[in-house]
Amino acid sequence: MNFEVTILGNSSASPTSSRHPAAQSLKIHNNHILIDCGEGTQMQLSRYKIKRADITQIYISHIHGDHMMGLPGLLLSMNLARRESSIEIFCPQELVEVLELYFKYSETNFSYKINYHLLNEYTSEIIFENDDYTVKSFPVFHRVPTWGFIFQEKRKYRKINQEACKKFNIPFEAYTSIKMGNDFTDENGLIIKNIDLTFDSIAPLSYAYCTDTLFHENVIKAVTGVDLLYHEATFLHDRLERAINMMHSTAKQAGIVAARAMVKMLLIGHFSSRYEALDELLAEAKSEFDNVELADEGKCVNLNFI
């Protein structure tokens, strides 16, 4: 059951030659999702061998350019490639208006359907659900309406008890059926109960994406207990005043959120272009929470192994 995040961009509003604006690729089981789509995302997808054709959903946190200016180009490239399957975009209402005006003037006839799902500014709610995962949005605290997202997988399958299966000589071909909760009947008609061949599933994994926000108690509440938290860390804490003015967080604050929300692992990103090296940002977050890593571009974190 694959559940992994690949970082495509870790820059804040002003990108550098080596750091791109916000974008992440998320794979949950066989679902391919894009979270934010800053300028250059389609090139980053290509660089990290992620097929844009596979993407079925795009979640946009807010309308600031570094989180969505790659979206029109990506949608146009999907069109040039004659995409047929529809795409679901979860985003603010204003973004729809801008996109639709632009597509009108660029005289684009889409080969596929774009379904917009508007985010609700005031409540935390389930905005998508299928057999594999649910997505919950929650408001964060930035200069324009901005949302965080929690992606939580559904564990459909029980965990195979390898030792028991070996003991009962269960053939490998039967594992899928057993994982799905079925008993096993051998060639002599003997029934072996599922409970004797499997363990309960582990708790479903969850990922919280939380960018462009002030440090805030409500954010801590919203992300409490997730396995992996991505939290913005635009500045070092010596620029707290600037962070507050711009409605961003510091690396230290990201660490505090992770610690208080009792997550398993923290990824920090959305770094200001003023920092050429990022080690100080990492050290500052680590002073508050141990298991933290930089959201280096190209980094892939598999939630099954944290």
Place this chain on the structure above:
Amino acid sequence: MNFEVTILGNSSASPTSSRHPAAQSLKIHNNHILIDCGEGTQMQLSRYKIKRADITQIYISHIHGDHMMGLPGLLLSMNLARRESSIEIFCPQELVEVLELYFKYSETNFSYKINYHLLNEYTSEIIFENDDYTVKSFPVFHRVPTWGFIFQEKRKYRKINQEACKKFNIPFEAYTSIKMGNDFTDENGLIIKNIDLTFDSIAPLSYAYCTDTLFHENVIKAVTGVDLLYHEATFLHDRLERAINMMHSTAKQAGIVAARAMVKMLLIGHFSSRYEALDELLAEAKSEFDNVELADEGKCVNLNFI
């Protein structure tokens, strides 16, 4: 008198991991100009050490995303850097509407003024002029209103006749005045006529930017006699039908335009992502016109040396 073009992007609509959408930096004397601004241009500027703060003018050929989707991000980054001097943008009316709607929703308060200059769809005309250069727009033939641009420098100074200046013992400090056409008066009051100390200036250099167009007689007429021509070459000629349908040109056609327009040098770009290697496109253009080069990203062509 510097006059040089640096290529920032050479891809057509679907960029690849190594080729970016259209953008060029143009330096005429001390004027810094950007031509087109596809997605990722601000990162490319940074990669090639071109300061965005120096840019005073931006020319946008048309509203398709691969020619302008880097513009909002660039303007926002200039704002974050607290730019004070105004910027001049020459572009279609529709682009202004899209930008202004976007800036309204992103709640951007600009620290500098953006002056828009709308392009006229139906005529070829001088759209800008200062002491150093003139810019002429001309309509080309694409699916939406699209313009080519000709940048022509003004030669303000006469050329020093080194031999004559040596003969008359002219001090080096007097050269600037002499270049400007003044006579020289020596310490004994003897006047040496400017014409005896200088040559006529060489003809002013000119650069034509011509992208996203069908092969067309009017384009050839418009760019006739320029020193350097950038012409799109989206496809090889075996895809002429596709080129015509998409209102693009082939590499062979770009070569024909250069030959018939009697330019000194041709740069081809705007390559389809279907071509991993570009040597065939170059060879095809070369079959029609000898002095042609690929618009490789990062390439800088100085018009004084072609």
